[in-house]
Amino acid sequence: MKKILALFLFIILTAMSLHAIKTETTKQIVLQGGYSEVLDVNVSTITSQGLSDLIGMPFNILDEYCQYNVAADNPSYGERVIAKWSILSNTNFSLSIEATPLKHVTQPQEKLLYYRLAHEFRFSYINTAGITTDVRGFYVFEPDETALDGSGRTRAYINGSYLADANGNQKVEFTELTADYWALQGTFIGAVDDNIYFGFTENTSNYLKSNEWNDEDLPDGIYEGTVTISIEAI
Amino acid sequence: MKRFCTIIYISLITIYMLFAAPAVNNVSVWPLNGATSIDLLSKDYPDRNTGDGVYPSWISGTTITGDNQFLDKNIIGLAQIGFSGMELNNRLYWSIDVVSSNGDFELVSQSESAYKRPFKIFTVVSWPQYTTGSNPDGRIGTYEITSGASTDRKAFPYQARQNSGYLVFDILIALPSNDDDGDGVLTYNGRNYYVADKEDYATMVTATVSITKEDGTLVDKAIISFPVTGYISRNGGSATSNLFSLLVTPTPNSKNIQLEKTGTSQQIATIDFLYGTVNNSATPIGNPAIFLSSSIDPYNSEAERFTFIHDNANSFITSRNSITYRIVVSDGITRTEFDGTDYIPAGSSNFNLLQNKLGIQSNTAYYTARGNNPYSWWDYNGVINLILDSHPDLMNAGRYESSVYVHVLSE
Numbered sequence: 001m002k003k004i005l006a007l008f009l010f011i012i013l014t015a016m017s018l019h020a021i022k023t024e025t026t027k028q029i030v031l032q033g034g035y036s037e038v039l040d041v042n043v044s045t046i047t048s049q050g051l052s053d054l055i056g057m058p059f060n061i062l063d064e065y066c067q068y069n070v071a072a073d074n075p076s077y078g079e080r081v082i083a084k085w086s087i088l089s090n091t092n093f094s095l096s097i098e099a100t101p102l103k104h105v106t107q108p109q110e111k112l113l114y115y116r117l118a119h120e121f122r123f124s125y126i127n128t129a130g131i132t133t134d135v136r137g138f139y140v141f142e143p144d145e146t147a148l149d150g151s152g153r154t155r156a157y158i159n160g161s162y163l164a165d166a167n168g169n170q171k172v173e174f175t176e177l178t179a180d181y182w183a184l185q186g187t188f189i190g191a192v193d194d195n196i197y198f199g200f201t202e203n204t205s206n207y208l209k210s211n212e213w214n215d216e217d218l219p220d221g222i223y224e225g226t227v228t229i230s231i232e233a234i
Numbered sequence: 235m236k237r238f239c240t241i242i243y244i245s246l247i248t249i250y251m252l253f254a255a256p257a258v259n260n261v262s263v264w265p266l267n268g269a270t271s272i273d274l275l276s277k278d279y280p281d282r283n284t285g286d287g288v289y290p291s292w293i294s295g296t297t298i299t300g301d302n303q304f305l306d307k308n309i310i311g312l313a314q315i316g317f318s319g320m321e322l323n324n325r326l327y328w329s330i331d332v333v334s335s336n337g338d339f340e341l342v343s344q345s346e347s348a349y350k351r352p353f354k355i356f357t358v359v360s361w362p363q364y365t366t367g368s369n370p371d372g373r374i375g376t377y378e379i380t381s382g383a384s385t386d387r388k389a390f391p392y393q394a395r396q397n398s399g400y401l402v403f404d405i406l407i408a409l410p411s412n413d414d415d416g417d418g419v420l421t422y423n424g425r426n427y428y429v430a431d432k433e434d435y436a437t438m439v440t441a442t443v444s445i446t447k448e449d450g451t452l453v454d455k456a457i458i459s460f461p462v463t464g465y466i467s468r469n470g471g472s473a474t475s476n477l478f479s480l481l482v483t484p485t486p487n488s489k490n491i492q493l494e495k496t497g498t499s500q501q502i503a504t505i506d507f508l509y510g511t512v513n514n515s516a517t518p519i520g521n522p523a524i525f526l527s528s529s530i531d532p533y534n535s536e537a538e539r540f541t542f543i544h545d546n547a548n549s550f551i552t553s554r555n556s557i558t559y560r561i562v563v564s565d566g567i568t569r570t571e572f573d574g575t576d577y578i579p580a581g582s583s584n585f586n587l588l589q590n591k592l593g594i595q596s597n598t599a600y601y602t603a604r605g606n607n608p609y610s611w612w613d614y615n616g617v618i619n620l621i622l623d624s625h626p627d628l629m630n631a632g633r634y635e636s637s638v639y640v641h642v643l644s645e
Contacts, residue, residue, distance in 0.1 A: 023532060024522070024642040027344070027482045029503050029618070031638065033491030033557075037631040092632035139540050218395045 037091045041231040043196070045083045055071070055081040061102070061113065061223055062212050066198055067118075068205035079199035085119060086194075087231065096230045097141040100222040111217060114201045115228060117141040120194040145203060256455050258445050260316045264507050264599045265460035265611065269310035270479040272339065272407065272464035274351045274435060279308055279409040282376065287608060289373040302404060310462055311405035312601060313413055313443045318398035321392065322540055324447045327387040330357055330403060332379045335438035335483065341379045342462050344434040344482070347554065351435055351464065351531040354408040354424045357378040361391060363399035376450075379405075387446065400419055402601075405441055407462065418468075433465040436481045438506055457614060478509040478522065482618075482640050493542060493634060496622045503618040505640065507594065508611060516598045518610035521645040523585040524592040526561050526618075528574035532641040539622070540574035542634040555630040558623045561638060565616035567592045574638075584645060592616070622630065 006204035048056030054065055059080060066080040087093075097119075119139040200208065211217045270277070278298050282290070315328060332355045336342050343349040360376040374391065381449065390401070411422040413429045419425045439462050444455040461481035482506075488502040509522045514597045531536035543553035561572045576590050586592055598610040618638075 016294065020645050021578060021585070022644050024478055024644050025480055026530060026532065026642070027480060028530070029482060029484055029642045030640040031491055031502060031636045032489045032543070033493045033618070033633065033636070035493040035629045035631050039626060088626045088628070116494060197579045 002119055005180060035090070037233055038088055039093055039231060040088045040232050041085065041095075042087075043085045043227060044231060046081060057082050058222070061200075062208060065115045066115075066200060067208070068200050068202045079197040081120065081195045082198045083196040084194065085196050085229065086119075089231075091233050093231050093233050095139065096232070097139075097227065099141060099143060101143065102225040103226050104219060105222045107219050107221065111207065112145075113225075114143045114204045114222065115147050115225070116143070116199050116201055118197040118199070120197065143201065145201065196227045243612075246311055249405065258315060258317050261313070261316075261443050261454045261456040262599065263311060263313040263441050263456045263458040264609075265458060265507075265613065266435075266609075267310050267643070268407065269272065269462040269478060269508060270440070270458060270477060272307075272341075273410060273476050274464040274466045275412060275429070276409065277412070278305055279280060280304070281332055281408045281410040283305065283356060283378045288579060289369050290373070290376055292371070297569055299442050300567055304404075308406045308408070309404050310407045310439065311441055311458070312516055312599075313403035313405065313441065313462065314601070315401045315403075315443065315445065316399075317390065317394065317401070320395035324395065326390050326453065327446045327448070328390065328401060328403075329444050329446070330379055330405070331386045331444075332381070332439055332441045334404070334588045335440075337381075341435035341437050343430065343432040343464065344436055345432065345488075348428070349430040349432055349435070350427055350593070351420075351429075351466065352410060352427060354427075355381075355439075356406045356408055356411050358404040358406060359388075360402045360404070361399060362402060363395060363397065364391065364393060372400075403443065414576070416468075419550075423601070429466060429468065431466055431468055431624065433467075435464040435466065437462055437478065438481055438483070438504075460508050460613065465486065476645075477520065478507065478642065480524075480640070480642055481506045490619070491542070491622075491634075492630065493622060493625075494623065496624045497617040499562065499621050501617055502638070505614065505616050506640070507614040509594075509644070510610045511614070516608045516610055518596050518598075518612050520610050520612070521585070521644075522594055523588065523643050524594060524640065525576050525588055525638050526563065526572045526574075527576050528637070528639070529577070530637075530639050530640075531577075532643060533578050533580060535577050535579070537575050539579050540572075540636060541640065542622075542636045544630045545633045545635065553626055554628075554640050557629065557634065559636075560623070562619045562621060563592055563616050565593070565614060567597075570609075585643070593626075 003037050004188075046056035048059055051058070051060045051063075053059070059082075063080070069079050099115070099117060100111070103112065117140070121139070151171055164193065199205075208218070278296070280298055280303070282302065283306075290304050293299065293303050293305060296305065296307075313330065317326075320326065332525035333352050336341065336350075339355060340350040341353060354368055356376055356378050358376045359373040362373060363372065365372045377388075377391055387429050394401070411420050413420045418429050420429050438459055440457065440459040442455060442457045445453040447453060463479040463481065483506075484503045485501050487500060491500055491502070505524075506523075507524060509518070509520060525532070527534070527537045528540050531537075539558045540561060541551075542557040542559065543551060548553040561571070561574070563570050566568055572590050576588060578585075579587050582588075592614055594612045594614045596610065598608050620638075
């Protein structure tokens, strides 16, 4: 009998205690924070030790390593490395490339020497399964050979495959690749640090080959062009 | 002989200084539970300023029935000045100032700061030891306290200077004007206030009682800050009458946290809490507890760590678009850290199971003027800071959001 009474008392006390705590109120503090934009681009050219070097500038425009590479959809292999570029970013950005064709610096000529520039990049991202994935690709600037202002179009290649034109002009918006490759929800985060390859366009390569001994059309001397890369947060 | 004279001279000065010493022996200010859950459309908070020599009466009922009446619930705070043996020519002055955290005397809705309710503050001053047939409570008068300005200095009563006793200051809240025509607008001092049903009108009130000499030199002072809260319910329903006031005031910084600053304490809010009632007991009623978590539900056992998440992150959270942090609440003496995961275990019967909760202070005051009765309350005043955990050097740029929930529970 004693045992039963003790158990009964315990149950009552427990039942009472279940209702002992009362929620009086809850207040919410909404916090907002910001992480500053980081956006930086740098290009450093590679100096060649002599015209026989396979990389760097200056180089012989008749050298085979700067001619058009038939593997147009897999650019850069076999073309000439002339510079390194790097981007540090934690936000969406667009990239603009403008390039003036090569011209002899002292003997003006009608023929303009057009070329392509392949900007290589590699980076890692964490995919939805939480696995770090490496991406390698190129942005290839292809000039408009009918335009005189250095404009052209830029094409994107990812992991060896052609992905997309960048709006049919020379401006690349990195957000366009977000869904597939920049998987950090619309924002590129990280560093790009890789090579810039040089190769003449197919038309120019053919022209160079057919006029390689023609001193009138291709005089000796220094040929020069200007490449402008600009980056803008969007 | 020369040495003897010097000693006499020093002794005389010492004796003179003893007689000239201030006669005030303590100054105290306390909050009272009239500050909690005020019905802001009630007619029972009269706008009444009698000035010197007109003695208001205190009635024990719940509704004002005549002129010059006040109710206990009108009192949001008490101040008391003890004094003894003042010389007749040793004039001391008292003054009170009250400021509201909102600048003007306005209670402001915490959820929608456009909604406000103006109020006034009065003090009824009494000298309970000096009573007469017509003034059994020894009242001296009622004075309005203007926002942000001290009352005019008032000298201690002439008779008080020869006696011992206490001056008592009942600090009253008054609700001027009202929405009598029911059009949803209350006009006061030429300004329109929209009357909105909200249960979270609040402000912090800071009361300072000062005692000064004739030349203005400060003799003593006492300061207290406490939250005043109220509600508006126009459609007959009344908000739950609570015994507590909780005021969580975010700082401007809470909307602009610099997420690069890991490991650094950044203030996001202040917290002011008052819980209790007049109970004639040295032990406050109830047993409140406050803790902070990342969940709106204090019983959520799956509450996650406090985390800032990038606006565009959706459900895909990575170390690049989310930043965890800790919350540290401090009252200047104790420091309590929360990581967001605290909760009340289901079926628990007391707060001892809750590891992190604020050290709410139990207070007891002896209201000497009214029979030396004790009354007691709980309170807490502190600041809320956050400390960001370390994260990768380069995070997703842009805006991040997070929420912290402050839970008040009682046993």
